[in-house]
Amino acid sequence: DQQVKQNSPSLSVQEGRISILNCDYTNSMFDYFLWYKKYPAEGPTFLISISSIKDKNEDGRFTVFLNKSAKHLSLHIVPSQPGDSAVYFCAAGTPGNTPLVFGKGTRLSVIA
Amino acid sequence: DTAVSQTPKYLVTQMGNDKSIKCEQNLGHDTMYWYKQDSKKFLKIMFSYNNKELIINETVPNRFSPKSPDKAHLNLHINSLELGDSAVYFCASSQGGGLETQYFGPGTRLLVL
Numbered sequence: 147d148q149q150v151k152q153n154s155p156s157l158s159v160q161e162g163r164i165s166i167l168n169c170d171y172t173n174s175m176f177d178y179f180l181w182y183k184k185y186p187a188e189g190p191t192f193l194i195s196i197s198s199i200k201d202k203n204e205d206g207r208f209t210v211f212l213n214k215s216a217k218h219l220s221l222h223i224v225p226s227q228p229g230d231s232a233v234y235f236c237a238a239g240t241p242g243n244t245p246l247v248f249g250k251g252t253r254l255s256v257i258a
Numbered sequence: 259d260t261a262v263s264q265t266p267k268y269l270v271t272q273m274g275n276d277k278s279i280k281c282e283q284n285l286g287h288d289t290m291y292w293y294k295q296d297s298k299k300f301l302k303i304m305f306s307y308n309n310k311e312l313i314i315n316e317t318v319p320n321r322f323s324p325k326s327p328d329k330a331h332l333n334l335h336i337n338s339l340e341l342g343d344s345a346v347y348f349c350a351s352s353q354g355g356g357l358e359t360q361y362f363g364p365g366t367r368l369l370v371l
Contacts, residue, residue, distance in 0.1 A: 178357045189262070189348050189362030190301070235301060239357050245291075245303040245314050246360070 149173045150238050152249035161258045165223040169236030169249055172217065176238035176247075181210060181221050184233045184251070193234070194221070226256045261285050262363040264349050270369045271339055279334045279366045281349030289313070290332035291350040291360065292324060301348070307332050308355055339370045 151170045159165045169179075177198035182190035196203040196210045196219065203210050209222045223230055236249040262283045271277055283290060291314075292304040306314035310326040321337045336343060346365045352358040 180359075182362075187364065189350070189364050191362065192359045195359070241357065245306065245316065246357075248301040250299045251301075 148249075149176075149247045150236055150249040152234075152236055152252045154252050155250070156253040156255070158255045158257060159226045161228060161256055162225045165221075165226045165230065165254055165256065167221040167223075167234050167236075167252050167254065169219045169221075170217060171219075171238050173238070173247075174217065175240050177241070178239045179210070179212060179219050180237045180239075180246070181208075182235040182237060182248075184235060190235055223254075226254075228256050228258050230254060231256045262349055262351055262361050264347075264363040264366050266366060267364065268367050268369075270371065272371055273339055273341060275339050276335070276337045277339060277368070278336070279347055279349075279368075281332050281334070281363055283330055283349075283351040283361070283363075285351055285353070285361060286330075287351035287353045287361070288329060289352045289355045289358070290326065290329070291352075292332065292334050293348040293350060293362075295346040295348065295365075297345070305332075305334075306355060313355060341370050344368055344370045 180195040181193040183193045184190040212219045233251040233253045235251045237246045239246045265280045289308045291306045295301045304318045305324045307326045323335045326332045348365045349363040350360040352360045
């Protein structure tokens with residue numbers, strides 16, 4: 147029962163172009179969404195988040211868009227850089243001490 | 259000055275053995291977690307402790323027993339290891355629970371033969 151789905155296991159993008167990573171969720175109780183980035187042999191690191199009261203949050207080259215009616219969010223990276231090559235995890239949560247639910251991750255390769 | 263550290267980084271052991279993984283955070287956080295990333299790459303929470311008290315225990319076999327001697331440490335002891343326990347185990351911490359940003363350790367790669 148995957149409550150958070152990242153249907154693309156991998157994505158390749160040329161340096162300088164836009165990377166778009168997608169995430170779908172099924173639980174309408176989720177009201178907070180996060181993206182984590184993971185390099186090989188390291189733990190995930192927090193990248194950007196968005197709460198359900200917003201539909202967009204921007205931080206430098208990273209923008210997360212939330213479409214609540216479609217239960218879909220996406221992470222845009224522009225311009226993409228080789229150092230962005232990593233696995234990106236989408237996660238969703240609800241207030242209180244309920245655990246975050248993570249997707250399987252999408253491996254992004256930015257080609258120079 | 260690693261924020262969340264785990265030892266060992268790699269662990270290869272035989273079925274039936276008992277092993278422990280240690281986790282320490284120097285961020286002053288109140289909440290610590292253990293996650294398991296299995297072969298299908300899902301990152302799933304196992305346990306969450308807040309100020310040394312168990313908050314979340316997600317359908318994990320009794321062979322897994324977390325221990326929090328103080329709020330900076332959360333160790334994971336696994337009894338009678340099985341092949342299916344092979345995975346990467348991540349420790350994490352956050353200031354408060356819920357939706358606070360979690361900081362992850364580098365992971366412990368466990369292989370059970």
